[in-house]
Amino acid sequence: MSEENPVAVALLSGGLDSMVAAARAREAGFALHALTINYNQRHLVELAAARRIATMLGAARHVVLPIDLSAFGGSALTAADIEVPKDGVGEDIPVTYVPARNTVFLSLALAWAEASGSTDLFIGVNALDYSGYPDCRPEFVDAFESLANLATKAGVEGGRFRVHAPLQDMTKAEIVREADRLGLDAGLSWSCYDPAGGLHCGLCDSCRLRAKGFEEAGLPDPTRYAARP
Numbered sequence: 001m002s003e004e005n006p007v008a009v010a011l012l013s014g015g016l017d018s019m020v021a022a023a024r025a026r027e028a029g030f031a032l033h034a035l036t037i038n039y040n041q042r043h044l045v046e047l048a049a050a051r052r053i054a055t056m057l058g059a060a061r062h063v064v065l066p067i068d069l070s071a072f073g074g075s076a077l078t079a080a081d082i083e084v085p086k087d088g089v090g091e092d093i094p095v096t097y098v099p100a101r102n103t104v105f106l107s108l109a110l111a112w113a114e115a116s117g118s119t120d121l122f123i124g125v126n127a128l129d130y131s132g133y134p135d136c137r138p139e140f141v142d143a144f145e146s147l148a149n150l151a152t153k154a155g156v157e158g159g160r161f162r163v164h165a166p167l168q169d170m171t172k173a174e175i176v177r178e179a180d181r182l183g184l185d186a187g188l189s190w191s192c193y194d195p196a197g198g199l200h201c202g203l204c205d206s207c208r209l210r211a212k213g214f215e216e217a218g219l220p221d222p223t224r225y226a227a228r229p
Contacts, residue, residue, distance in 0.1 A: 004031075005029055005030055005031040006029070006030055006031065006118070006120065007030060007031045007032075007033055007060070007113075007116055007117065007118040007120070008025040008028075008030035008031070008032060008033065008113075008118060008120040008121070008122055008164075009033045009034075009035055009109045009110075009112050009113040009116070009118055009120070009121050009122070010022040010025050010032055010033070010034055010035065010109075010121075010122035010123075011035055011036075011037075011105050011106070011109055011121075011122065011123045011124070012034040012035065012036050012050045012053060012054060012059075012062070013036065013037075013046055013050060013124070014036065014045075014046035014047060014048070014049030014050035014052075014053065014189060014190045015046065015049075015124070015189055015190060015191050015206075016175060016176070016179065016186055016189040016191055016210060016213075017124035017125070017126060017167055017175060018050075018053075018123075018124035019053045019057075019124075019179065019184060019186075019188070019189045020124060020166075020167060020175055020178050020179050020182065020184065021122050021123060021124035021164075021165070021166055021167055022034060022053070022057055022059075022122060022124075023057060023179075023182045023184055024122070024164075024166045024178075024182075025120070025122045025164070026057055026058070027182065030120060031060045032054075032057055032058070032059040032060055033059065033060060033061045033062075033063070033112065033113075033116060033118065034050070034053075034054040034057070034059040034061070034062040034063070035062075035063050035065065035105075035108065035109050035112060036050040036051075036054075036062065036063070036064045036065070037064075037065055037067060037104075037105055037108065038064055038065065038066045038067070039066075039067050039068065039069040039070070039078065039098070039101070040066075040068045040069060040070040040078060041069075041070075041077050041078060041098075042076075042077055042078070042080070042084075042193070042194065043077070043190070043192060043193050043194065043195055045190055045192075045195050045198075046190040047064060048190075049188060049189055049190035050062075050064070051064070052188045053188055053189065056184070056185065056188060063112070065108060067104070067108075069098060069101070069104075072099065074098070074099045075095060075096060075097060075098040075099065076094075076095040076096045076193070077096055077098050077193060078098060082095055084096060084193045084194040084201075084204050085204070085205065086194075086201070086203035086204060088205075088208060089205045089208055089209065092132065093132050093133065093134065094132065094205060096193055096204070096205060096206075097133050097134075100135070101135065102123065102125065102133075102135035102136070102140070103135060103140075103144065105123075106121060106123060106144050106148075106163065109121050109123075110148050110151075110152065110161065113161070114152050114153065114154050119154065119159050119160060119161045119162060120161075120162050120164060121148075121161065121162070121163045121164065122164045122165075122166070123141070123163065123164070123165055124165075124167055125140075125141065125165050125167065125168065126165075126167040126168055126169070126170050126171075126172075126175065127168055127169065128169065128170065128171045128172075138165070138168055141163050141165045141168065142163075144163055145161060145162060145163040148161035148163065149161050171213070171216070172209050172210070172212060172213030172216070173212075173213045173214075173215075173216035173217040174217075175213060176213045176214050176216075176217035176219055177217045177219070180217075180219055185222075186214075186222055186223075187222030187223070191206045191207060191209075191210040191223070192204060192206060192207050193205070193206050193207075196226035196227075197226065199224050199225060199226040200223050200224060200225045200226065201225070201226050201227065202225035202226050202227035202228055202229045203227055203229065207223075207225065207229050208229045210223060210229075211223070211225070211228075211229035212229070
């Protein structure tokens with residue numbers, strides 16, 4: 001896809017959801033600017049997955065931006081002294097929630113979009129099969145879109161930013177089927193919060209949701225787990 005196509009900035013973590021959301025941007029005819037944030041997360045292996053996916057999707061540009069959120073801590077993903085829970089997905093917001101992460105990430109994506117003349121942001125959040133994170137809800141996505149149009153020169157001068165969350169109302173099984181429909185190699189993606197010797201641990205919330213999605217979709221799971229979810 002050439003740069004003559006309109007540009008979309010897609011947040012690409014290396015996970016299955018962000019891969020599918022970025023692929024939907026490509027399918028919609030956008031030239032893809034993929035943004036991956038290295039926030040010193042304990043599962044840094046996902047950065048390599050993001051690079052593989054960006055190449056697979058033919059991203060026009062892929063930026064891996066370092067921001068050390070471990071300086072703040074407050075999450076099992078950024079603080080070494082907080083263990084990643086392995087006892088199943090609960091009803092409360094888990095300690096794997098990173099304070100304000102999607103707000104920070106979308107702000108960076110917005111900055112790149114405005115700098116590159118784009119008005120379209122893609123993020124792979126969904127509000128059905130997820131861990132209860134507040135920044136995955138439709139209300140958050142809508143509020144950030146309003147903020148984007150108030151907080152930017154482009155918005156003040158009549159531009160209209162859109163935050164696309166194409167997976168918002170999809171279950172994990174539906175996302176797995178969407179990856180299959182788009183012809184994506186789901187094995188390139190990484191979901192695990194607590195890698196075990198190069199394998200998905202199989203027991204963290206993210207592994208459990210991933211395995212459940214493939215099982216309910218009736219499609220083979222290419223993931224290598226240290227322990228079967």
